[in-house]
Each structure stands twice: as structure tokens, then as C-alpha cells.
Amino acid sequence: MIDYYGGPTSNGLRARIALEECGLSYRLNVIDLAKGENKTPKFLALNPMGQIPVIVDTEGPGGKPLTLSQSSAILLYAAEKSGKFLPRGPAARAAMLQALMSASTDVTPTIGTVFGIIRGKDPHGPTADMFKGRLKGMFKVWDDLLAKGKYAAGEELTVADFSLYAGYVRAKAAIPEVCDGLANLERWGKEIGARPATQRALKF
Ligand SMILES: N[C@@H](CCC(=O)N[C@@H](CS)C(=O)NCC(=O)O)C(=O)O
Numbered sequence: 001m002i003d004y005y006g007g008p009t010s011n012g013l014r015a016r017i018a019l020e021e022c023g024l025s026y027r028l029n030v031i032d033l034a035k036g037e038n039k040t041p042k043f044l045a046l047n048p049m050g051q052i053p054v055i056v057d058t059e060g061p062g063g064k065p066l067t068l069s070q071s072s073a074i075l076l077y078a079a080e081k082s083g084k085f086l087p088r089g090p091a092a093r094a095a096m097l098q099a100l101m102s103a104s105t106d107v108t109p110t111i112g113t114v115f116g117i118i119r120g121k122d123p124h125g126p127t128a129d130m131f132k133g134r135l136k137g138m139f140k141v142w143d144d145l146l147a148k149g150k151y152a153a154g155e156e157l158t159v160a161d162f163s164l165y166a167g168y169v170r171a172k173a174a175i176p177e178v179c180d181g182l183a184n185l186e187r188w189g190k191e192i193g194a195r196p197a198t199q200r201a202l203k204f
Contacts, residue, residue: 100158
């Protein structure tokens with residue numbers, strides 16, 4: 001059994017989409033960041049960084065329990081455990097990792113930066129606009145890539161799509177202007193968002 005600890009943020013969604021899409025059964029433990037539930041001694045024992053998401057797999061490698069944080073590590077763990085959404089060949093695997101890192105380490109932190117600025121007490125408009133512009137630029141590149149290939153890393157649906165979708169769906173809901181006019185991204189987003197497993201992962 002896997003215990004998932006998280007919430008509906010980009011990072012939280014990334015890990016939960018992976019569990020759902022990979023068909024791994026898990027127990028949902030919602031961690032409310034606003035209430036500081038990520039800073040309790042119990043949670044810090046799971047992740048000393050005090051950040052969601054975390055999973056605890058009682059049947060980890062070798063039948064031993066495994067505690068894992070970092071949404072992309074959880075994403076890859078779920079894919080390897082289930083044998084799904086990982087391309088086989090080395091070139092396709094490298095392309096998937098490139099797309100995954102771009103989505104997880106560039107797009108999501110930029111969304112977090114924009115949210116941090118606009119939801120702060122005294123938001124600085126020009127700084128918010130600069131990071132929104134940077135984010136829009138990244139989504140424009142994704143739009144161009146999705147004009148050439150069906151999915152984030154080419155013609156095959158991979159975990160990179162789930163990583164990108166976790167950020168995209170949050171940005172589209174809260175700062176839709178950064179996704180405006182990007183038809184290929186929109187087409188892709190509709191397809192991923194229509195998947196029943198992904199839909200289940202979004203409901204908290
Ligand atoms: N690189 C980490 C980032 C995790 C992260 O930033 N989590 C945020 C929510 S999206 C969090 O728990 N923030 C609360 C805090 O840092 O106090 C990952 O991919 O899981």
C-alpha cells in the first residue's frame with residue numbers, strides 16, 4: 001500500500017497524477033499547507049524539508065518500506081514500479097527526461113514564483129509581469145513543440161506529459177493570460193485533462 005501526502009499544488013498534483021495514471025492503489029492524506037500541516041513533527045519525519053508531496057510505499061523495492069519526496073522522483077518511481085509511461089529506447093528516454101526536467105524544474109518553479117509574488121501582501125507589478133512573461137515564453141516553446149509532436153516528448157505519452165500538465169492546469173486556472181493563444185498547448189491540455197485517471201487526481 002502507498003500512502004500519498006500532498007495537496008492540489010503543481011508538485012502535489014504531479015505525484016498524484018502519476019499514481020493514478022500508473023494504476024497504483026494508494027491512500028490519500030491531504031496536507032493543508034495553510035494550516036502548517038507540512039511542518040508538524042510527524043510530517044517532518046517523512047520529509048525534513050517540510051514540503052509536499054511525499055509517498056510511503058510499504059512494499060517498496062525488495063519488499064521494504066520506502067519513503068520518497070520530490071514530485072519528479074515520485075513520478076519516475078511510479079512509472080518504474082508499474083512499467084508504464086517510460087519510453088524504452090535510450091534516445092526516446094533521453095528526450096523524455098529533457099521534457100520532464102523542463103516541466104518540473106523550469107515551468108513549475110516559475111509558476112510558484114508568480115503565485116508567490118501576486119499572492120503576497122504587497123505585490124510588485126513589474127516583477128510579476130517579468131515572471132509571467134518568462135512563463136508565457138516557456139509555454140510558447142511548448143506550444144511550438146506540441147505543433148510538431150503529439151506529446152511532450154514526441155509521439156508517445158510519457159510521464160513528462162503528466163509533469164507538464166500539473167503545472168499547466170494550475171497556471172491555466174489562476175493566470176490564464178500566460179496560456180492565451182497557444183492552440184497546440186490547448187489541444188494537448190484538453191486531451192490530458194480528459195483522461196479519467198488525471199481527472200481523479202485533480203479532485204481533492
Ligand atoms: N522540488 C519539490 C518542491 C516541493 C514544493 O515546493 N512543495 C511545496 C508545495 S508545491 C510546499 O510544500 N511548500 C511548502 C513549504 O515549502 O513550506 C518537488 O518537486 O516536490
